[in-house]
Amino acid sequence: WVRATGKLYEDVSGQSNFSGIVQDITQRKNEEQRKDDFLSIASHELKTPVTSLKGALQLLDRKKNDLANPVIPRLIAQANVSVNKITYLIDDLLNTTRTNEGQLHLNYTAFTISEMLDQCCNHLRMGGKHELVVQGDRSLKMWADEIRIDQVVVNLVNNAAKYAPDARTIYLIVEDLGASVKVSVKDNGPGISPDKVAHLFDRYYRVDYSGVQYSGLGLGLYISAEIIKKHQGEIGVDTEVGKGSTFWFTVPSRSA
Numbered sequence: 001w002v003r004a005t006g007k008l009y010e011d012v013s014g015q016s017n018f019s020g021i022v023q024d025i026t027q028r029k030n031e032e033q034r035k036d037d038f039l040s041i042a043s044h045e046l047k048t049p050v051t052s053l054k055g056a057l058q059l060l061d062r063k064k065n066d067l068a069n070p071v072i073p074r075l076i077a078q079a080n081v082s083v084n085k086i087t088y089l090i091d092d093l094l095n096t097t098r099t100n101e102g103q104l105h106l107n108y109t110a111f112t113i114s115e116m117l118d119q120c121c122n123h124l125r126m127g128g129k130h131e132l133v134v135q136g137d138r139s140l141k142m143w144a145d146e147i148r149i150d151q152v153v154v155n156l157v158n159n160a161a162k163y164a165p166d167a168r169t170i171y172l173i174v175e176d177l178g179a180s181v182k183v184s185v186k187d188n189g190p191g192i193s194p195d196k197v198a199h200l201f202d203r204y205y206r207v208d209y210s211g212v213q214y215s216g217l218g219l220g221l222y223i224s225a226e227i228i229k230k231h232q233g234e235i236g237v238d239t240e241v242g243k244g245s246t247f248w249f250t251v252p253s254r255s256a
């Protein structure tokens with residue numbers, strides 16, 4: 001894509017000429033395209049739980065005079081699931097805006113891996129199909145913003161459950177590297193091809209798995225990377241197609 005600003009004129013021989021500036025705007029076009037794609041995905045992702053919520057509320061309204069009806073608890077559960085989905089989506093959108101505006105402030109405290117996992121478990125969406133196995137020392141301490149680190153772990157574990165639906169076990173591995181603490185989330189899912197890996201932590205980036213529709217906005221890994229960078233840590237992935245992926249991050253240990 002090029003953008004030309006200037007004017008066309010005819011020279012003395014009658015030939016058309018252009019005088020002005022020609023800019024290569026391919027990169028901007030790609031970004032605009034990704035934003036457009038993102039907006040359409042975001043609208044679709046929000047519409048699905050809102051439609052489900054609306055359906056549940058309409059049915060509840062019709063049955064409001066019959067509170068003993070056994071369908072009522074199911075409708076309330078459906079409404080709750082939908083509201084949670086909407087909340088997660090809105091949180092991701094808000095976090096992205098905050099991150100872009102440099103408003104990600106960290107509130108450092110010391111906490112153990114066990115304490116972190118207790119906080120995370122309410123937000124994990126493994127749907128009973130997966131088991132989370134923790135390897136390493138749960139009493140290991142981290143010095144970080146616990147809420148933000150929970151968010152990263154939840155993103156990585158939920159991704160493992162989503163993209164490796166047939167894997168029974170997801171491993172959460174904790175290692176003390178001396179200068180830092182390393183947390184890895186390992187799945188035996190489909191893995192990711194090398195040409196995609198470089199983009200995984202980009203904003204709005206999603207791998208196109210032809211045929212399979214996974215819900216998501218392409219923001220989870222981007223937000224996770226921003227959180228870890230803000231902690232002066234590192235984030236990455238070791239992955240092999242057909243074998244699975246290990247997403248990991250490190251957070252510096254507290255200097256005495």
Ligand code: ADP
Pocket residue numbers: 155159160163164187189190191192200205206207208215216217218219220221222245
């Ligand atoms: P989202 O899940 O909303 O698409 P993310 O930023 O969390 O956004 O992930 C970006 C992309 O990385 C996903 O679309 C998916 O293709 C890929 N991905 C993330 N985690 C895994 C995983 N454990 N196994 C395979 N692919 C993954």
